[in-house]
Amino acid sequence: MFGLKKLLGKHTGNAQAEMKKVVNRDLMQAIVGGGLLIAAADGEIEASEVAKLDELIRANPNLSHFGSEITETINRFTAQLNANFQVGRLAIKRELADVKNSQADAEEAFVNIIAVAQADGEIEAGEMVVLKEVALHFGLRPQDYGIEV
Numbered sequence: 001m002f003g004l005k006k007l008l009g010k011h012t013g014n015a016q017a018e019m020k021k022v023v024n025r026d027l028m029q030a031i032v033g034g035g036l037l038i039a040a041a042d043g044e045i046e047a048s049e050v051a052k053l054d055e056l057i058r059a060n061p062n063l064s065h066f067g068s069e070i071t072e073t074i075n076r077f078t079a080q081l082n083a084n085f086q087v088g089r090l091a092i093k094r095e096l097a098d099v100k101n102s103q104a105d106a107e108e109a110f111v112n113i114i115a116v117a118q119a120d121g122e123i124e125a126g127e128m129v130v131l132k133e134v135a136l137h138f139g140l141r142p143q144d145y146g147i148e149v
C-alpha cells in the first residue's frame with residue numbers, strides 16, 4: 001500500500017508540474033513576443049534587447065523552468081519578425097491576447113516589455129508607439145507604470 005501511495009504521489013507531482021508549465025506557457029510566450037515586438041520597433045532587434053529578454057525570463061521563478069523552450073520561442077518570433085514584420089506582429093498579438101484576460105499576467109507581460117524597451121538606456125519613439133498599443137490591448141495605462149505618453 002505504501003508503494004502505491006508513493007507511486008501515485010510521484011505521478012501527481014509530475015502532473016502538477018506539467019500543468020504549471022502549460023498554464024505559464026502563455027505568459028512566457030507573451031513576454032517573449034512582446035519583448036521582441038518592442039525590440040523590432042526601431043527596425044532592428046538588437047542583441048542587448050534579446051539578452052535582456054532572456055535574462056528577465058530566466059530570472060522569473062514562474063518561467064525559468066522552460067529552459068531551452070525560451071530560446072526556441074525567441075528564435076521563432078525573431079524569424080517571423082525578420083521574414084515579415086506584419087506576419088510576426090500578428091502572431092505576437094495572438095500571444096498577447098492569451099494573457100489579456102488575466103490582470104496579473106497582462107501586467108507582468110507589460111512590465112517585462114517595458115524593461116526590454118529600456119534595455120539600451122532609453123525608450124525610443126517607435127518603442128513608445130508599441131508600448132501604447134500593448135497597454136491599450138491589455139487595458140492598462142502606461143502612466144501607471146512610469147511611462148509618460
